[in-house]
Amino acid sequence: MSQLFYDAAPNATRVSPEREADRQYPEKPEAVTLFGTCVVDLFFPEAGLDAIRLLEREGVRVHFPKEQSCCGQPAWTSGYRDEAKAVARAQLDILDRSGLPVVVPSGSCAGMFRHHYPALFADEPDTLKRVEALAERTFELTEFLLKVCRVQLADRGAPSKIALHTSCSARREMNTHLHARELLQQLEGVERIDHDHESECCGFGGTFSVRMPEVSGAMVKDKTRSLIDSGAVEMVTADGGCLMNINGSLEKQKESFRGRHLASFLWERTNGDNAGEVA
Amino acid sequence: MSQRIPVTELTPDFRGRAEEALADGQLRNNFRVAMDSLMTKRANAFPDADEREGLRELGNRIKAGALSRLPDLLEQLEQKLTENGVKVHWAETVEEANSLVHGIIEARKGSQVVKGKSMVSEEMEMNDYLAERGVECLESDMGEYIVQLDNEKPSHIIMPAIHKNARQVSKLFHDKLGEPETEDVNQLIQIGRRTLRRKFMEADVGVSGVNFAIAETGTLLLVENEGNGRMSTTAPPVHIAVTGIEKVVPNLRDVVPLVSLLTRSALGQPITTYVNLISGPRKPDELDGPEEVHLVLLDNGRTGAFADAQMRQTLNCIRCGACMNHCPVYTRVGGHTYGEVYPGPIGKIITPHMAGLDKVPDHPSASSLCGACGEVCPVKIPIPELLQRLRQENVKNPEQTQQVKGGGAKYSRTERWIWRGWQMLNTRPALYRSFLWAATRFRALAPKKAGPWTENHSAPVPARRSLHDLAARHLDQNGGRPS
Numbered sequence: 001m002s003q004l005f006y007d008a009a010p011n012a013t014r015v016s017p018e019r020e021a022d023r024q025y026p027e028k029p030e031a032v033t034l035f036g037t038c039v040v041d042l043f044f045p046e047a048g049l050d051a052i053r054l055l056e057r058e059g060v061r062v063h064f065p066k067e068q069s070c071c072g073q074p075a076w077t078s079g080y081r082d083e084a085k086a087v088a089r090a091q092l093d094i095l096d097r098s099g100l101p102v103v104v105p106s107g108s109c110a111g112m113f114r115h116h117y118p119a120l121f122a123d124e125p126d127t128l129k130r131v132e133a134l135a136e137r138t139f140e141l142t143e144f145l146l147k148v149c150r151v152q153l154a155d156r157g158a159p160s161k162i163a164l165h166t167s168c169s170a171r172r173e174m175n176t177h178l179h180a181r182e183l184l185q186q187l188e189g190v191e192r193i194d195h196d197h198e199s200e201c202c203g204f205g206g207t208f209s210v211r212m213p214e215v216s217g218a219m220v221k222d223k224t225r226s227l228i229d230s231g232a233v234e235m236v237t238a239d240g241g242c243l244m245n246i247n248g249s250l251e252k253q254k255e256s257f258r259g260r261h262l263a264s265f266l267w268e269r270t271n272g273d274n275a276g277e278v279a
Numbered sequence: 280m281s282q283r284i285p286v287t288e289l290t291p292d293f294r295g296r297a298e299e300a301l302a303d304g305q306l307r308n309n310f311r312v313a314m315d316s317l318m319t320k321r322a323n324a325f326p327d328a329d330e331r332e333g334l335r336e337l338g339n340r341i342k343a344g345a346l347s348r349l350p351d352l353l354e355q356l357e358q359k360l361t362e363n364g365v366k367v368h369w370a371e372t373v374e375e376a377n378s379l380v381h382g383i384i385e386a387r388k389g390s391q392v393v394k395g396k397s398m399v400s401e402e403m404e405m406n407d408y409l410a411e412r413g414v415e416c417l418e419s420d421m422g423e424y425i426v427q428l429d430n431e432k433p434s435h436i437i438m439p440a441i442h443k444n445a446r447q448v449s450k451l452f453h454d455k456l457g458e459p460e461t462e463d464v465n466q467l468i469q470i471g472r473r474t475l476r477r478k479f480m481e482a483d484v485g486v487s488g489v490n491f492a493i494a495e496t497g498t499l500l501l502v503e504n505e506g507n508g509r510m511s512t513t514a515p516p517v518h519i520a521v522t523g524i525e526k527v528v529p530n531l532r533d534v535v536p537l538v539s540l541l542t543r544s545a546l547g548q549p550i551t552t553y554v555n556l557i558s559g560p561r562k563p564d565e566l567d568g569p570e571e572v573h574l575v576l577l578d579n580g581r582t583g584a585f586a587d588a589q590m591r592q593t594l595n596c597i598r599c600g601a602c603m604n605h606c607p608v609y610t611r612v613g614g615h616t617y618g619e620v621y622p623g624p625i626g627k628i629i630t631p632h633m634a635g636l637d638k639v640p641d642h643p644s645a646s647s648l649c650g651a652c653g654e655v656c657p658v659k660i661p662i663p664e665l666l667q668r669l670r671q672e673n674v675k676n677p678e679q680t681q682q683v684k685g686g687g688a689k690y691s692r693t694e695r696w697i698w699r700g701w702q703m704l705n706t707r708p709a710l711y712r713s714f715l716w717a718a719t720r721f722r723a724l725a726p727k728k729a730g731p732w733t734e735n736h737s738a739p740v741p742a743r744r745s746l747h748d749l750a751a752r753h754l755d756q757n758g759g760r761p762s
Contacts, residue, residue, distance in 0.1 A: 036746040038705075042718060043739060045746035049753060056757065064750040067708035075698050077648060079670030079689075083702040090706040119664075168649035201607045205647025212645055213731035214298045218307075218611050219647070220735060248736030 025147040029101050031061040032144070035091070035113075037106045038070035039240035040261075047240070047261030051105040051141050054267055058149040062103075067094045071112040076120070077206045085120050089127070092117070096130055101137045103144045105263050106239050107170020110140040115173050140170065141263060142179040142238050155187040157269040163195045163232035165202060165223075165246065165259065167239035176238050180262055184236075187269055195230035197222070204245035220249040228257050235259035293641035296616040306442055310613050313441050317604040320547025321655065338540045339659040341533045342595040349585065352494040352527045353576070359497025363559035365572045376577045377408040380486070380519055383573055384414055387517055389483030393475075395503065395511035396420035397488030398436050398598060399521045399577055401620045402633065405486070416486070419475050419507035421468060428455050434614030436621060437545050437600040442613050475507065485511035485569065489522035490597070491537060492574070495530040499574065501555040502542060509553050518569040520557070524576050525585075525594035537597060540657035544599040580632040583684055589668055590683070593628050595658040600625075602652035602662060608645055617642070624652035628665045635685025636673055643669035644689075715745040 032055065036048045052062045071091060076084035095102055104110040114135040121127045145151045164184065170176035177199075184192050203209065203219025210216075224246060227235050237243050237259055246259050300306055325331035345352060357367045370376035380403075384392065392409060394400060394416055406416045406427065418427040422439035426432060429451050433439030440448070445462045452458040458470050479485075487508055491500040499520050501508050512518045528534060542548040561568035584590045603609040603623025614622035619630050619639065627642040636643075643666050652662040672680055674694070677687025704711055718725075718741045727738045 034750070036750070041715065041746040042741050045742045045744060045749050048746035049749045052750060052753060062754065064747075064754060066712065066747060066751065069705040069708065069711045072705070075701060077667060077670070078698070079643070079667070079672075079674040080695070080698040081671050083698040086702050087705040168647070168651070172650040172654065199651075201647045201649035201651070203607070203647060205649065208644065208647045209735070210731045212294065212297070212608075212641075213734045214294060214301055215608055215611060215645065216647070217735035218301050219607055222611075244739065245736070248732075248739060251737035252733075252735060 023147075026101075028058070028060065028149050031063060031098075031100050032103045033063045033065060033095060033098055033100045035068055035071070035095070035102050035104045035109065036064065037104060037109045037240060039244060040105055041069075043244055044240050044261050044264075047263045048105060050261070050267035051103070051263040053271070054141075054145060054151075054263060055103065055149075058145070058151060060149065063098060063100060065094050065097070071109040072120075073109060073112045073116070074206055076112070076116060077208075081120070088112075088117055088120055092127070092130060092134060095134060099137075101139060101144075101148075102134065103139050103141055105141040105261065106167075106241070107140045107174045107176035108167050108239055108241060110138055110143075111169050111173030113138040140174045140176050140179070140238065142176055142183055143174060145266075146179045146182055151183070151186075153183065153186040153266065153270050155189045155269050156271070157187070157189050159189045159191070160234075161191045161193050161232045162265070163193055163198075163227050163230050163235045164262075165198075165227070165235055165237040165239075165242055167204075167237070167242045168201050170239050171199070180236075180238055183262075183266065187266075190269065193230050193232045195232070196226040198226075202242045202245055204241050206241065209245060216245075217249075220245055221253075224249050224253065224255065224257070227259075228255060236262045236265045238262040293616065293618065293639075293645055296618060297612045297645075300612040300616045305444075305447075306613055307611060309442055309444050310610050313438070314604050314610045317546070317600075321544055321601060321604070322547075324543035324547035324549065334536055334540055335657055335659050337536050338597075338657050339595065341528060341537060342597070342658045343592070345528045345533070346525065346585070346591055346594055349524070349527065352529060353524060355494040356492055356497060356527050359494065360499075360559075360574060361497075363497045365497065365499075365559055365574055368573060368575045369578075370575055371578045373403040373577070373579055376403050376521060376575050376579075377405060379575050380405060380521065381409060381412055381414070383517065383519055383571075384409070384484050387483055387571075389517070390414055391478070391482045392416040392484045392486055393419050393478050393482035393511050393515060394423075395485070395487035395501070395508040396423050396439070397486065397521055398433075398620065399488055399523055400486060401433060402577070402579055403521065405521070417475070417478050417482075419479070419505075419511055420503075421471050421505060421507075424471050424475065425451065428452075432615065432620070434622065435600060435603060436598055436623075436625075442615065479510045479514045482511075482515040484517040484519060485513075485515035486519050486521065487512050489520050489526055489574070490541065491534050492522060492527045493529075493531055493534060494527055497558060498531070499555075499557040500534055500538070501557065502538060502551040502553065503555070504546075504548075504552045506553055509555055512555060512557055513568050516569055517571045517573070518557070518560075519573045519575065521575045521577060524578055524581055525596075537658075541597050541599050544601040544655065544657040580634075580684065584629070584632040587682060590632070590665065592660050593625075593632065593665060595656075595660050596625055596629065597658055598625075599657055601655045601657065605651040605655045607649060607651065608647070624662045624666075625660075628660075628662055628669065631669055631672075631683055631685065635688075636669065636683055637685030637688040640673065640688035643667075643673050712747060715747055719743060719745050719748070 072087035166177035203216040425440040434442040609623040680686040
């Protein structure tokens with residue numbers, strides 16, 4: 001357990017040890033369901049497509065149920081429990097049809113399935129069983145690639161320095177920062193640079209960013225400053241919400257620095273044949 | 280930020296206060312530097328993560344266990360303290376508590392009180408209450424002394440004057456006490472010390488808080504670093520301790536891990552300079568100590584939290600302040616922005632029970648739910664989970680919720696309908712896909728302003744094609760099945 005802790009606060013990479021540290025991983029399945037997430041669906045679809053490509057390259061067939069929408073997190077974190085539950089139930093029904101393992105290119109949405117659906121359905125014993133089974137077979141993308149596919153990435157890109165940002169819920173609920181670090185370490189040409197207050201929140205927090213724009217804005221300004229000052233040429237992250245927040249702020253500030261989804265970064269670095277289909 | 284912020288005058292305007300604080304570069308810098316230092320100290324105090332986690336687990340179990348038999352423990356505490364010669368008083372409200380304290384002072388015809396640091400006395404606004412009745416109440420903790428001198432409230436529960444740097448304190452001492460300006464912290468402390476020493480000797484009554492009240496032995500435990508706690512509780516002829524009912528623990532053995540968690544989480548100290556164990560007034564054969572010792576046990580909404588199994592975890596709190604030290608929101612806006620006695624994450628979950636959610640309607644929302652507070656809490660209060668629960672109570676129809684005082688403060692039919700619309704969109708696949716289709720095809724028409732979002736960000740523009748579109752085409756081409 002101890003290796004999970006990086007202790008040099010305030011730049012410590014904090015982990016909730018009670019969650020995920022002891023997760024047992026299955027053998028690589030033949031097929032999975034990709035849950036794209038609403039933010040990726042509308043704003044970063046290429047990241048979702050790159051996730052599919054990464055999975056397929058590992059010999060995993062990918063299903064994409066077209067009835068999927070949002071995991072329900074926005075309403076859940078806003079206090080609208082009934083509305084969140086209705087949306088969660090819809091996703092549960094869809095994901096249960098095939099019963100395949102679920103891969104999610106977003107730590108906070110994966111965390112929603114694994115840690116918050118059980119809270120939402122605590123009062124429905126029959127549904128709770130299905131929810132617990134879903135939690136059991138849900139994986140965040142980097143976690144799935146690393147722990148289930150046991151991927152070995154061959155880097156084909158030019159030397160580069162990058163910063164990694166991990167969403168707080170992804171870190172807290174899914175250990176995404178550790179999985180992402182390990183994947184990036186496999187890339188020979190990539191140097192991951194620490195940035196100041198790396199484990200601090202970027203200020204997104206879902207509806208927090210519109211309910212408290214002053215505080216959220218101060219947080220994202222500090223985050224973008226520390227990313228730019230880190231000396232990295234770009235930022236990668238496995239969470240669409242943070243990406244939207246950080247890139248949106250950078251663009252507003254007319255900065256040229258940008259972040260992108262880790263799935264796209266990994267695919268581009270490791271794909272020898274870029275002549276594939278045009279998105 | 281020098282306005283006085285009495286808790287009874289809370290205005291539901293967190294955002295306004297936050298905006299002022301954010302614009303104050305000096306204030307932001309003071310907090311950032313101080314919180315970074317406190318985080319580092321805490322991390323260094325727990326070099327072994329496994330030990331830390333084991334201790335947190337133990338701390339949680341002790342507090343949860345104590346709360347599970349709170350009524351019995353309080354009775355036992357009263358009985359043992361009474362046997363030890365301590366007079367125990369019960370107060371449901373801060374008014375009752377103040378009146379009890381004033382009654383004790385009046386009976387001794389006291390006019391001067393010296394006070395060790397106590398957040399419960401801040402809850403009571405005891406200084407003001409007593410001042411209005413002609414009793415001078417002087418803060419003897421250095422930080423408290425500074426904020427009292429500047430007519431402010433504490434901005435942090437452990438370090439009340441953390442929002443000020445040495446230069447600001449120097450100026451304050453110069454303006455109020457006529458002392459020469461100096462930025463030497465030791466000299467500044469000596470200035471405060473000279474004033475306070477005299478007061479300890481003159482005071483009729485000493486007031487203190489309590490960190491842990493031990494039921495089995497009838498002992499009040501008080502940790503502190505300045506010696507002012509020991510002076511306040513031993514020099515004056517009367518000692519009045521004030522505390523919340525949740526501070527009781529079964530026995531002395533429980534206190535060992537809790538004190539360790541408290542001092543390491545708060546300041547990174549293995550133990551404080553002073554640990555006071557107060558077990559009664561001066562005995563006939565003793566040379567010093569107070570002639571009378573009183574304990575005022577205050578409810579002030581705690582039983583409301585106690586009544587709800589989930590909210591009850593709020594009462595685990597041992598007031599270390601680690602949650603605020605690690606909070607990215609607190610670090611940026613400072614303690615006064617919360618407009619109440621308890622700032623930061625713990626303030627956000629405990630104040631609703633004291634003041635009512637309707638008095639602090641923005642508190643549950645003033646968090647990105649990043650979870651740093653929950654991770655460092657020494658007694659494992661699931662603060663993000665409780666914030667989320669309070670958000671639910673906040674948006675309920677006030678006529679249908681009685682679960683938290685002042686619940687339903689953010690009830691809005693309009694917002695409820697917006698979420699109903701969101702629910703419809705996300706539970707009807709054809710509707711959702713039509714929305715995706717329209718949003719991507721007409722992306723050029725995406726609004727350039729999107730409420731508060733575009734204050735900090737460029738306008739979000741949907742992609743040319745949704746993942747639904749891209750995945751369907753890709754899986755068609757590659758023989759995968761969009762199931």
